[in-house]
Amino acid sequence: MSDAVATPVPAAANAAPPTAPYDLREGLAFAAVSVLLGITQGLGVNLVNVNLTGVQGALGVTTTEASWLTTAYYATNISASLLLTKVRYQYGLRRFADIVIPLYLLLAVAHLFTQHLGSALLVRAALGLAAAPISSLAVLYMVQAFPPGPKVFVGAVLAFAALQLGAPLSRVISEDLLQIGQWQGLNVIDAALAILCVAAINVVRIKPMPTQQMFAKGDGLVFALYATSLALMCVVLTQGRLHWWSDTPWLGLCLAGSVLCFGLYVAIELPREKPLLDLRWLVSPFMLRFLGATLLFRIILSEQTTGAVGLMNTLGFTNDQMHPLFLWITAGTVGGFLLALLALPSQRFGVLGDIALVLIIVAAWMDSQSTVLTRPHDLYVSQTLLATASAMFLASALLQGFSNVIAGGMKNIVSFVAVFSGGQALAGLIGQAWLSTLLQDRQRLHYERLLEHMQLSDPLVVQRLAQLGGAYASTLNDTAARSQQALALLAQQVTQQSYVLAYNDLFRTVALVSTLGFLVFAGAKTHRWHRARRVAQADASMAPAASS
Template sequence: MSSTSQAERPALADAAPLPIEPEVAALPAAPAPPPFVLMHPARAASYMLASLILALTQGLGMNLINANIPQLQGSIGATTNEATWMVAAYMAPNVSLAVALIKIRNQYGLRNFAEISILGFVVACFLNLFISDLSSAMVVRFMSGIAASPISSLGFLYMLEPFPPAKKMQIGLPIALTNISLAAPLARVISPGLLDIQGFHSLTTLEVALAFVALCLVYLLPLSQPMPRAKVIRKTDLISYAFLAMGFGSVAVVLVLGRFYWWFEAPWIGALLAFGFACITVMVAIELNRNNHFIDIRWIVSPPILHFAAVLLIFRIVLSEQTSGAPGLFQVLGLTNDQMIGLFTVIMIGTILGGITCIFAMRYSNEKATHLFALAIVIVGSLMDTQSTSLTRPEQMYLSQGLIAFAGALFLPPAMARGFVAALSKGPNYILSFIVVFLTTQSLGGLLGSALFGTFITIREKYHSSILVEHLALTDPLVVQRITQLGGVYARTLTDKVLQNAEGVALLSQQATREANVLAYNDAFMLIAGLAAFAFVALLIHITYDAVRARMAPPAAEPVAA
């Protein structure tokens, strides 16, 4: 994942853009930022604490709902498919807003951005207290998705604030990403206790409380303004972003709901997906014919950036094993979040250890070796999970899931730092294009991973069910004996043998479905291990190719003495 050199991309003048908008005079060069002043340790710790609170506030607001869909259905009077619309409503605006926020922050100032963003988030969290049915839940979750988008950016900025420039990428970035990763397992750890207090409104009350704490921290700890405010938003930017938001939002809704309504059964899924791709196509067409880009499409589709995006996307799909794999398996086996608290505690510990290890790994700037190590760990953890049975319990997955969490925290910071440096080397205007690449691979990539993982499990479950049912013939004495044993459970309440046998057949069918689901999850774990192994081999080949090319390159000519 090497950065793109200036020679690898044609100049904008050579692209002959159409005159969609008038030329805008180049902005004067920004003055050099003020020298860094080392903070007092107590104040630096306060900024780091603020970053943690902001990251958890934003992450819990999203994951508390995602982790408790089955428990929340009754509170809003909805089925599982209908309740999942809350997740789709949250993600639809959230996946694209970070792109617009970069320019909004540059034009209106970082402090104004922080204060207004946190106020909007508090209002959105407060509205969650008034959710009473599915319609109100979808409206409020849509507003929460809008308000939460800038909070993750503030979490990054507050963590980077106390570190000197040389340490921001090495120390600040891994800690910030680790904080964000902690929200998903923490939501499952604290959810059972909260639901026991007051159900759904306990979750929203916690979200409001954290939002008010974050509000106080933002106003007490102002962020420094790294560059002067400048008018960077143009009218055509608004048009481009509108199409980008509609496109990304439509794709996000499809990825969240497609496997629940099934991809080829609901006609609106295809229509919405086509609409999303059409909007993205229009945005690309606009940007290719502009002089002053909102997003530099040509840079994004250059080979080094496509390679960078592919690596991030593959690893994001691989990590869906942890978000959709183990929790889904145990849900099929009848376990709830309160029985998996230990497992998600181990995942949190693995994430923290991975973040700490990443800090030391980034000191040596050996990104490819770090990625190889992380992929090897994912392969080992996924292969361990392929041995699951219907008797597997969370304790048997502590080691494998801890390893995968460790690898996830270890992989992402070096990749993001490398991409950020590559964008910055091209100029500040390319930061926005990098954010689009990173956002697409992480937000939409995460939804894509969960959708592919869930779809694969559904298909494999049907396959294994058909094979198991083939061998459950009533002419088989062992099958008849098993049905009699299962039906005997109801002997005290049902005296009719026919009804007892019917109940026995129903219980045997449930057991066959459960075993088919376990086999399907084992297949999915094996698929993840295979995908990680493919990425490992591809990266190893890439490293070998670069080493051979460097060895065969002619030595640089020595300067001739005058």
Template sequence: MRLPECDPYAPREWQPHEKPALLGSPSTPEHSTPKRIAYGVVGLLVCLTGALGNAVVTANLQNLQGTFGAWSTEIAWLPAVYVMTNISINLLLVKFRQQYGLRAFTEGFLVLYVLVTFFHLFVNDLSSALMVRAAHGMVAAALSSLGIYYQIQAWPAKHRLKALTIGITGSSLAIPLARLFSTELLQLDEWRGLYFFELGLALISLACVIALKLPPGDRRKVFEKKDFITFFLMAPGMALLCAVLSLGRLDWWFEAPWIGWSLALSLVLIVAAIVFEHNRTNPLLNTRWLSSGSIVRLGLIMLLIRIVLAEQNTGVIGWLQYVGLQNEQMTHLAWSIFAGIVCGIVTSCLTIKPTKLAWPIITSLALMIVASLLDSQSNNLTRPDQLMLSQFLLGFGSAFFLAPAMLAAIGGGIADPR
């Protein structure tokens, strides 16, 4: 006797408080307090797992350069290829989640993450490391949204803004954390020590996600053949643009003609993808929404503030490394940045309101101005302990502005529990 097949795309009957906010997102049933705490812990763990992979590499580029015997322009490709594939694959992740469901999304990508991290242990030269890092960027792209979904389950509907704040800003803790302990990991077995730790973290996250599953959501067939035309135009275009932005500060244009050719080709591919998408009824990229005033303002805010925040990782940390200091000599500075980010997340959770999302951004900018003025007095005798206050303020501002800036443009529908 053959049982009738269940249609996975059949619409479900939800209680008003359970209905998913968006197609592809989990439902929000009532949970007991211990289960909510578990969801919150797992969400933060998954978020940090995805972010720490790139953070430990970024924080230890100088050590990895010596290990692989590479030039600075060669080792810079490690974080670059990660970002190139990470951004590109995000184009498909939304529709993948909507069509194939949360279980395939969460467990499938975490299993791939574990496998890719495992293969890091067998890397012997820079070329193989680049290939594995590229794969790592693709599978890690899913973990940031997964962390947000777990945080949403951890909070009742009236506190959903707090859940989104923690989910959005939690990954910013990865860089200071990586600077705190990655040196000890390198002493275990050089760069393999970093990946042993990352593999262990990924396995713990996989076990937690399997043990504590997300509630189901609605599914629908959303993929179209034209989506892949857009992907094969936009993905290489964004990847080339990321390569130019990552390596352009190290390679001079006249000495590396590929930078100019890559930038020109990336613009052609991106414009072609946008033109192709603009008139589609079910687009992969909603160009009209992306060109709306709120999204344009969000893009400008994020771009300008990220330029300001580059003073922390590229400016202060990069300069201290240039004068010969290692991560173990900047422990106090890393702790001050970490404390600033934690305080920023907590303050944002306590003060965020859907009707007053502008003032945290203005406050963050004011703190960044003060921090930059403090650092402007630095000279070749300045040491990490003299920068702790300014970097605390920058860490606080970076965490305090992020969630309000994102929610001001795109979070209204998600944040409203109705």
């Protein structure tokens, strides 16, 4: 996720008051460009990430080597939001848009000519940097599609909905793209959308915003430390489960380097008069609660990609066989954002997070009943609920964060942009790494337990082997060969069953963590309510004494 999250407020707060009445046709044009930019950004990050198997075949690399494409993208994308937000405020929005979108187009075209892993990694890293501001522009265009006032928050929520559509849609269209042009097929759609974006931002010109001085002496050094720390952490999180955490010494070196760079960054940043990030504000009680909730939600919401989709892949289903499931997920995402709009009049944004947690608990518990006979249509309800919960949480976090930033006079807007956008992406990587590691541990455990109860002298095992070997009776006359095939099939079935049991453990863990999170949040809210009530009672009791 990029820096989209925190951009609507400055657009609404700093833009000059309009001198002309609201134009509906112009508003619809701004909204259309916003949707185009949102889908472009979403497909740009997800088309490759969800099709690494097809990409590795086209590039002639292993699964582990292909995973570096994901690492390269996030290593630059997560830290880019901080730098590019400052660039946008200092040099102006129009100039910013005129530079970053053509740059994205050039890199998307360069993707078409990458034939080797090395060049693909370089282009992917550059694309991660260039793609970071696209989501910001998507939000700003949608905000300007509405008249000034409270409705800009509606625009922010709808823009976020457009940004989330790329993930499920990438799985719907990717199979056809791979068949048409393999690796280049995925890149063609990126280049085509980038061309449309260049045309759109030149036809529908975004309204200018006031500029301000954003950079200070020493920013280069602290940003280098900040970006290096996040890049090394991305390497650890994306490669740890593939190379295994405790078996690869260079992962430990990357982790140590990340901690060292971050420590140096904090040590240099804290005494500065104009820091890149306001670290003291980030450790305020509200932001600590906010970041804790964000981390929790992004981790458990990784259940959808790591859990449900992974289970279907394990059972032999590919993306083209799950098109209806992804369309339901898309519908749930849009529905969740629309439901979030209902909380705008009351400003009770925290309720959205509570409802989202309940939906996640229900969805994860439903998925935990999976078997080897589970099919994509069995996940329609649970995954739609999970997509709805994800959208409601993102909208809740967006609105709560903006409210706090506005109450503080907008001085922490850049810090909020960088931490929320980077934190969302980093927490998603943490969630995928944790759930994938949990899955592998539980799969090994279940596989060993299943084998313990399977002896070749067991009549049930003998009967099962005879059934499996009978399938080859018409093609194999050799009894020994049929026995070998039967043993191989039985081993595959045991492995598959162990994975299904491991996925059920994963779903139950998500449900348990979500339940604990709900109880903690409920307890914290109850404590704050009682404390506010005691303060109010104390003030009321002191008022008569003061008057007398």
